[in-house]
Amino acid sequence: MARNRKETEQTDTASFVVVANRLPVDRVVHDDGSVDWRTSPGGLVTALEPVMRAHDGAWVGWHGAPDETLEPFTDGGLHLVPVELSATEVQEYYEGFSNGTLWPLYHDVVAFPEYHREWWDAYVAVNRRFAERAAAVADQDATVWVQDYQLQLVPQMLRELRPDLRIGFFLHIPFPPTELFLQLPWRRQLVAGLLGADLIGFQLPGGAQNFLRLVRGLLRIETKGDAVRLPDGRVARAQAYPISIDARAFESLAAEPEVETRAKQIREDLGNPRTMFLGVDRLDYTKGIKQRIRAFGELVAEGALDPEEVVFVQVATPSRERVEEYKLLRDEIDRLVGQLNGDLGRIGVPAITYLHTSYPRDEMVALYSAADIMVVTPLRDGMNLVAKEFVACRRDGEGALVLSEFAGAAKELKQAFLVNPYDINGLKSAMTEAASASPADLRRRMKAMRKQVFEHDIDHWANRFMKDLTEE
Numbered sequence: 341m342a343r344n345r346k347e348t349e350q351t352d353t354a355s356f357v358v359v360a361n362r363l364p365v366d367r368v369v370h371d372d373g374s375v376d377w378r379t380s381p382g383g384l385v386t387a388l389e390p391v392m393r394a395h396d397g398a399w400v401g402w403h404g405a406p407d408e409t410l411e412p413f414t415d416g417g418l419h420l421v422p423v424e425l426s427a428t429e430v431q432e433y434y435e436g437f438s439n440g441t442l443w444p445l446y447h448d449v450v451a452f453p454e455y456h457r458e459w460w461d462a463y464v465a466v467n468r469r470f471a472e473r474a475a476a477v478a479d480q481d482a483t484v485w486v487q488d489y490q491l492q493l494v495p496q497m498l499r500e501l502r503p504d505l506r507i508g509f510f511l512h513i514p515f516p517p518t519e520l521f522l523q524l525p526w527r528r529q530l531v532a533g534l535l536g537a538d539l540i541g542f543q544l545p546g547g548a549q550n551f552l553r554l555v556r557g558l559l560r561i562e563t564k565g566d567a568v569r570l571p572d573g574r575v576a577r578a579q580a581y582p583i584s585i586d587a588r589a590f591e592s593l594a595a596e597p598e599v600e601t602r603a604k605q606i607r608e609d610l611g612n613p614r615t616m617f618l619g620v621d622r623l624d625y626t627k628g629i630k631q632r633i634r635a636f637g638e639l640v641a642e643g644a645l646d647p648e649e650v651v652f653v654q655v656a657t658p659s660r661e662r663v664e665e666y667k668l669l670r671d672e673i674d675r676l677v678g679q680l681n682g683d684l685g686r687i688g689v690p691a692i693t694y695l696h697t698s699y700p701r702d703e704m705v706a707l708y709s710a711a712d713i714m715v716v717t718p719l720r721d722g723m724n725l726v727a728k729e730f731v732a733c734r735r736d737g738e739g740a741l742v743l744s745e746f747a748g749a750a751k752e753l754k755q756a757f758l759v760n761p762y763d764i765n766g767l768k769s770a771m772t773e774a775a776s777a778s779p780a781d782l783r784r785r786m787k788a789m790r791k792q793v794f795e796h797d798i799d800h801w802a803n804r805f806m807k808d809l810t811e812e
């Protein structure tokens with residue numbers, strides 16, 4: 341919901357500062373030209389908002405419009421400190437180095453990473469601007485928590501400017517095996533950048549281990565357990581903090597009468613199928629969307645699934661649409677879905693309902709509630725919150741989750757039907773197994789997964805990280 345707000349200049353400093361590529365709000369321009377800010381959806385924002393409020397913190401980030409400078413302002417009680425980016429920096433730092441180099445490199449090179457020196461130069465310049473802005477708003481001895489792969493140089497830059505600060509860093513995407521990371525021409529600089537933090541958080545223990553191996557191999561610095569003793573005597577730690585969701589909020593949204601009604605409506609609109617498969621992802625080549633559509637198409641073509649009885653709904657939220665690789669992916673999926681529906685669909689009954697759009701959260705929750713089988717098949721994923729959100733919404737204890745082994749979430753949701761998404765036959769077996777499993781088996785699996793998600797929710801994640809960061 342958009343809130344009415346007066347932009348107020350805010351020059352205070354804060355004892356807790358979050359630094360992230362984007363601010364947690366999106367600008368809304370009304371018909372009369374007036375401007376408002378709306379909380380942007382997504383895991384990072386819901387995760388950090390309660391921590392921000394508890395500490396009366398400030399959030400440093402880009403506001404989303406190139407070539408525009410904004411003064412700090414307060415929105416809904418959050419102190420927001422915009423960082424400006426030029427149109428060229430958006431291309432070179434964000435679309436280029438962050439999403440054309442680091443994103444594919446860190447996701448097991450499932451797309452080809454490009455290495456361009458001018459992209460790197462922009463990355464350094466923008467990281468420096470973020471560090472300077474954070475240094476300006478942090479109180480003496482404040483705690484600063486830097487987020488994600490776009491800002492890996494900020495910890496070191498910030499420490500040079502402000503040695504008094506306690507600095508944490510969390511990487512939301514996987515940290516790659518050393519053999520892949522070593523491709524990066526600026527590999528030493530990035531490892532040194534992260535070592536500016538006191539605590540470096542990863543989704544999985546494997547990511548922390550990959551990082552520590554590089555610290556030893558590339559920088560020749562010794563490590564002991566999770567600790568790195570730096571030449572100046574400071575100790576940095578690298579540990580796993582698997583991120584999660586506000587499970588109770590998803591559960592209560594699913595319990596709202598309008599959402600329950602909407603879930604029933606969705607099934608009716610789909611022709612009351614016996615089995616509804618569902619995929620929900622940002623349209624990204626790491627998510628394995630093609631693989632799951634292909635698997636479903638083959639099952640229907642072979643007669644293992646009856647198109648009169650089953651439907652597949654795939655929501656693909658538009659993402660990074662100016663990056664070339666994403667344009668190609670969109671065309672490929674359009675083609676694949678068109679071909680399958682042409683071959684297998686009937687008038688008014690497509691085999692796959694493909695929605696290239698984004699929805700409000702209550703519609704997402706209605707979809708999670710309506711589905712029988714959630715299919716989450718990334719080729720590599722730091723965590724995957726969608727899998728956890730589906731589980732949190734299933735108050736009925738029903739529904740099956742088909743989950744890639746290569747999503748961080750697979751380490752926690754062990755009762756899912758786990759699959760290797762590269763193995764299309766294995767994927768097909770898991771989908772049919774889930775479709776024919778007994779209700780008792782599905783309930784037993786769902787009960788265990790719900791216990792895990794509710795006991796390890798977003799508060800658990802944020803509190804653990806903050807405690808380890810501030811009590812060391």
Ligand code: GDG
Nearest residue numbers: 381382383512583657698699700701721722723724725726
């Ligand atoms: C990165 C890492 C890690 C999606 N479409 C809509 C919508 N969403 C929401 C989902 C979920 C979030 O976006 C997507 O989170 P994921 O974790 O699934 O994936 P990434 O965006 O790649 O996230 C990932 C995460 O960071 C957190 O650390 O788990 O591994 O890649 O919350 O519900 N929300 C709404 N409308 C949509 O159309 N409202």
